[in-house]
Amino acid sequence: MRVSVLVNSKAGSVNADLIxxxxxxxxxRCDLRFSRPQTLTEMADFLNDEMTHKTNAIIICGGDGTINVALQCLMKYEDLSKIPPITIVRxxxxxxxxxxxxxxxRIDRAVRNIFEGVVKNIDVIEVSSPEQKAxxxxxxxxxxxxxxxxLANKFRNHLRTLSTCPKSAKAFRYLAEKSYYAVKKxxxxVYSMMTAEAIRTWNPDGWGLEIEIPGKVNVETNSPIVLVSNQQSIGASFLPAPYTSNTDGTVNLLLSETTTAQQHAMAAxxxxxxxxxxxxxxxxxxxxxxxxxxxxPRRSLTFFGDGEILLKDVQEISIRCLHRGLPIMVRQ
Structure with a gap:
């Protein structure tokens, strides 16, 4: 049995050697093929090569961001039934x-889902503008x-850059490195922390959306909080869609018609x-x-998904649910 193992050594709590x-x-007993890609191109090349060799299973070791990058590569295949079952190591x-x-x-228990779990086909959310698709x-x-x-992504990347900058003083690099690993832990x-900063600095001038829903009257809103959810929770602590499932063929859209920083904070x-x-x-x-x-037209849209910025500086975004598009191994 050929098993392709993708390890993101840069992910939040990864010890690649231990994994x-x-x-x-x-x-x-499996024919294991490991990859620790350092670039997006290396990750795409590994996945494409494994798909060409008709791998029986894929293990992704990383967080939502790692899974999302792998997803972009896998969704290029028109016949989604050719995607092998995916096992996740958090x-x-x-x-x-x-x-x-x-x-x-537990890593050992998570990877044993290949044999001891069942396939759950979950919905995939397609996010597109006229020029891009993710x-x-x-x-x-x-x-x-x-x-x-x-803000969270920029903060982490800034600390990582400072911790490795040869022009910085040694003591400064040390502090930046310690801060970076503290943020990872x-x-x-970190998203909760940056939510407070986002609320503090939010500029409502010119912000307004028109929402087109097939078969219904268009909705106009100035909501500063627009959440699109394929599952109930975010970060294991925020619960924007308590009745949503990632297998029901629909996506939840949540708006918050708040106007002041205090109201935004209350909504959060x-x-x-x-x-x-x-x-x-x-x-x-x-x-x-x-x-x-x-x-x-002077206020463009930026969309994040799975913790990553998927679309930036666009005027319109189309959202579509692809029902049961991805096979994931889970325990019963």
Whole structure:
């Protein structure tokens, strides 16, 4: 049995040597093919090569961001039934998909899902503009959520760059390195921290959206919080879509009609607690597809999904649910 093992050594809590040793021990009878790609091109080349050799299974060791990058490569195949079952080892900053499907924290138990689990075909969310197309599996959005995600990613990347900059003083590099690993250990907590900063710096001037829903009247909104969810929770603590499933063929759209920083913060707190019904500013929809358009040509849209910026500086975004598009191994 050929098993392709993708290890993102840059992910949040990865010890690549330990992961490889645990996988080899748990799957000692398999024909294992490992890759620790340093670039997106290396990752794409590895996955394409393994698909060409008709690998029987893929193991992805990393967080939601790693899974998302791999997803972009796999979704290039027109016949999605050719994608082999995917097993996840949680080891990233954000592990929302692993949390949602109940992946064990133990590496050996997680990889044994190949033999001891069952295939669960989950929905894939297609996110596109006239010029670009991307995919996501968990949660995404625009407005304040996208600002928070972008701030978190920039903060981590800035610390990583400072920690390796040869022009910086040794003591400064040491502090930057320690700060970087502290942020990695925070996991999804870094997004909560950046949500506060996003609210503090949010500029509502010119912000407005028109939402086109097939068969329904268009919706106009100034909501600064626009969340698109394929599963219930974000970061294992925010609960924007408590009744959503990643196998029902629909995606949840959540709007928050708030206007002040205090109201934005209250909305974020309500989402964190999962009690959306008690806050009249929320509007929630379960949809198969819809389109978001900026009402102001000078205010472009940025969309994040699975913790990554998927589309940036576009005027319109189309969202579509691809029902049960990806095979994932889970425990019953």
């Amino acid at each position: 490889e040793a645990k996988v080899r021990e748990a799957l000692f 080891s990233g900053t954000a592990n929302d998909l692993a949390h949602e499907i109940g992946v064990s924290h 995919y996501m599996l968990t949660n995404g959005g625009l407005g304040l959520p996208a600002v928070a995600a972008e 925070m996991g999804p907590g 707190l309500r989402i964190r607690k999962g009690n959306l019904e008690k806050f009249n500013a929320f509007k929630s929809f379960e949809l198969r597809e819809f389109r978001l358009k900026s009402q102001n």
